[in-house]
Amino acid sequence: MFLAPALIGFTAFVVYPLFRSAYFALTTYNGLTDPKFVGLDNFRRMFTTDPSFWPSVRATLLLVVLYVPLSLIIGLALAVFCNQRMRGVGLLRTLCYLPVVLPVVATITLWKFVFNPQVGLANQVLHWLHLPTSEWLSGDDSAMPSIVIVMLWSVGSTMIIFLAALQAVPTELYEAARLDGAGSRTVFFRITLPLISPIMILQVVLQMVTALQAFNQPKILSPDNQGGPGFSTRTLMLSIYDNGFPRLGQVSQFGYASAQVWVLFLVIVVVIAATARFSSIWTYSDHVS
Amino acid sequence: MTTSPDVTRAPTTAPKTPLPAKPRGRAVRKASWYATALLISSVMILPILWMLTVALKGPSAVFEVPPKLLPHEFHFKNFIDGPKVIHFPRLLLNSLVITGLSVIGGVMTSMMAGYALARLRFPGRKVWFYVFVGSMLLPPVVGIIPLFQLFKDIGWYDTWLPLIVPAFLGGNPLFIFLARQYFLSIPHSIDEAAKVDGAGHVRIFVSVMLPITKPAWITMSILAFQMSWNDYLNPLIYLYSSQKWPLSVGMASFVTQFAGQTPDWNLYMATNLLYMLPPLIVFFVAQRYFIQGLSALGTVNQR
Numbered sequence: 031m032f033l034a035p036a037l038i039g040f041t042a043f044v045v046y047p048l049f050r051s052a053y054f055a056l057t058t059y060n061g062l063t064d065p066k067f068v069g070l071d072n073f074r075r076m077f078t079t080d081p082s083f084w085p086s087v088r089a090t091l092l093l094v095v096l097y098v099p100l101s102l103i104i105g106l107a108l109a110v111f112c113n114q115r116m117r118g119v120g121l122l123r124t125l126c127y128l129p130v131v132l133p134v135v136a137t138i139t140l141w142k143f144v145f146n147p148q149v150g151l152a153n154q155v156l157h158w159l160h161l162p163t164s165e166w167l168s169g170d171d172s173a174m175p176s177i178v179i180v181m182l183w184s185v186g187s188t189m190i191i192f193l194a195a196l197q198a199v200p201t202e203l204y205e206a207a208r209l210d211g212a213g214s215r216t217v218f219f220r221i222t223l224p225l226i227s228p229i230m231i232l233q234v235v236l237q238m239v240t241a242l243q244a245f246n247q248p249k250i251l252s253p254d255n256q257g258g259p260g261f262s263t264r265t266l267m268l269s270i271y272d273n274g275f276p277r278l279g280q281v282s283q284f285g286y287a288s289a290q291v292w293v294l295f296l297v298i299v300v301v302i303a304a305t306a307r308f309s310s311i312w313t314y315s316d317h318v319s
Numbered sequence: 320m321t322t323s324p325d326v327t328r329a330p331t332t333a334p335k336t337p338l339p340a341k342p343r344g345r346a347v348r349k350a351s352w353y354a355t356a357l358l359i360s361s362v363m364i365l366p367i368l369w370m371l372t373v374a375l376k377g378p379s380a381v382f383e384v385p386p387k388l389l390p391h392e393f394h395f396k397n398f399i400d401g402p403k404v405i406h407f408p409r410l411l412l413n414s415l416v417i418t419g420l421s422v423i424g425g426v427m428t429s430m431m432a433g434y435a436l437a438r439l440r441f442p443g444r445k446v447w448f449y450v451f452v453g454s455m456l457l458p459p460v461v462g463i464i465p466l467f468q469l470f471k472d473i474g475w476y477d478t479w480l481p482l483i484v485p486a487f488l489g490g491n492p493l494f495i496f497l498a499r500q501y502f503l504s505i506p507h508s509i510d511e512a513a514k515v516d517g518a519g520h521v522r523i524f525v526s527v528m529l530p531i532t533k534p535a536w537i538t539m540s541i542l543a544f545q546m547s548w549n550d551y552l553n554p555l556i557y558l559y560s561s562q563k564w565p566l567s568v569g570m571a572s573f574v575t576q577f578a579g580q581t582p583d584w585n586l587y588m589a590t591n592l593l594y595m596l597p598p599l600i601v602f603f604v605a606q607r608y609f610i611q612g613l614s615a616l617g618t619v620n621q622r
Contacts, residue, residue: 031519032435033447035428037488044454047462047469054464061468111355122356130597131602134549135567139574140370140591143584149386151369157385183366243460246551247389255575267460274464275556284464295461302456 054288061282070290085261086269094241096178097262101237105188127186138250141180168253173262177247188233195229231309239303243267266294374588381585401586410569417482417565418547424487425543426536433498436525455492467556477559494539501535537608541601548598566594
């Protein structure tokens with residue numbers, strides 16, 4: 031009885047859509063007439079004729095490659111930095127976490143204006159520092175890095191998790207290492223890093239899944255709201271959205287969008303599986319349970 | 320009764336031992352720490368401060384080249400005009416209703432499911448637990464098109480129901496997981512005592528468990544609040560009429576709707592500040608529980 035709402039919801043909102051979307055992927059379906067079975071045609075179209083598919087794969091992978099390592103490194107560095115006994119460290123933690131608390135749309139729109147090439151803060155700061163300015167979101171090559179910067183501004187969420195992991199490391203280990211004369215670098219790479227490696231792996235998976243499904247940032251930040259300029263920030267999620275829920279006057283392509291959903295889903299499954307496989311090699315675990 | 324399960328005990332300030340250093344080295348270390356801290360803080364806070372100054376600028380000052388950091392004259396009227404232009408009160412009301420209901424629904428059903436999985440004996444409860452945990456890994460994107468079709472077929476398109484009802488049916492797998500962990504840590508003697516006194520499961524859940532698990536469901540409520548307040552994709556898909564939009568869609572549309580035309584950024588930023596206030600208030604009021612909850616996540620996953 032206590033489980034009933036969850037079970038109904040699970041069937042209706044998880045199991046049913048899963049099978050339904052697998053079926054849609056094999057049909058042409060516009061949401062108005064009945065789905066028509068076409069086998070793998072959607073996938074053939076995606077891989078061979080759709081001019082926007084491969085660019086969107088490229089944009090998605092670029093986002094992952096830029097965002098995931100940076101968010102982990104910066105998140106961990108901030109956590110280590112904020113894990114020291116200093117006056118005002120609490121304030122610093124709060125400031126780092128502040129962007130995470132703010133509504134996502136509010137921060138994205140704020141950054142859209144920060145990146146305004148003429149009157150935005152970003153170029154103004156570069157100007158003060160006598161550095162070359164940038165076109166930011168309207169440049170082909172700078173659009174995706176700009177989006178990554180916006181996403182990295184919320185690195186506080188990663189930092190908090192790492193901070194909790196760091197504080198769970200037993201103090202005795204540090205003391206023992208210090209008695210043995212280990213320097214801070216040795217302590218970090220030989221003790222801290224191995225001990226927090228399970229959390230690290232979890233974060234790798236979570237951040238990859240986040241980056242692969244990024245939607246809000248490229249949608250709101252791109253000048254045309256469709257992943258421009260060109261295809262530079264048109265991620266797979268944007269492509270799925272545009273095909274499935276197009277602007278007024280265009281026909282939805284639920285079948286084709288579902289096929290893209292499955293490509294994205296399979297990529298996510300592969301990423302998780304590969305990370306799980308990989309993690310058993312290099313994470314530390316004491317087999318005492 | 321002050322049972323505080325281990326899972327949620329927040330790690331207090333770092334018991335980290337400073338590495339041995341010479342006095343002069345320590346001073347240098349300290350100075351460089353503060354310099355770095357200042358740099359980090361300014362990266363975090365500068366865009367927000369700048370938003371504040373833009374919110375106070377007049378319409379022409381916003382587009383000055385090069386931009387001035389401080390406004391020449393303060394236009395406090397932006398905080399009145401902006402919300403009017405963007406229809407802020409209506410959007411706020413919509414957001415409050417949608418978020419309020421989905422928080423209540425999500426937390427309630429997740430707590431119930433967590434209770435069942437942790438403390439009731441029924442066939443297959445282990446299996447259900449793994450099914451729920453497994454569904455945490457299932458990316459939400461898989462369901463968007465069939466769900467859209469489903470909700471459209473039952474006439475829920477352009478209503479708030481697709482945004483609220485799912486919360487009442489199963490809530491969030493992450494919350495179910497958290498609730499289960501929490502319930503597992505509560506000693507069985509407590510509900511046995513209640514059972515001896517003649518209480519049923521509903522009674523135990525409401526009058527014994529809910530008070531004990533306060534940190535757990537407060538954390539969930541804050542997370543659920545943030546998720547719903549932040550949600551942009553779902554309202555964008557399901558809500559056609561702008562009268563029903565929540566703040567996320569309404570605010571974004573003010574920035575994105577003007578094809579080629581620039582929005583009044585000063586009015587927008589003033590309203591944006593108001594949009595940020597509710598989550599900020601929630602966060603600072605319940606910060607203690609929130610940090611606890613997040614640390615619980617970190618440690619739970621580690622074990």
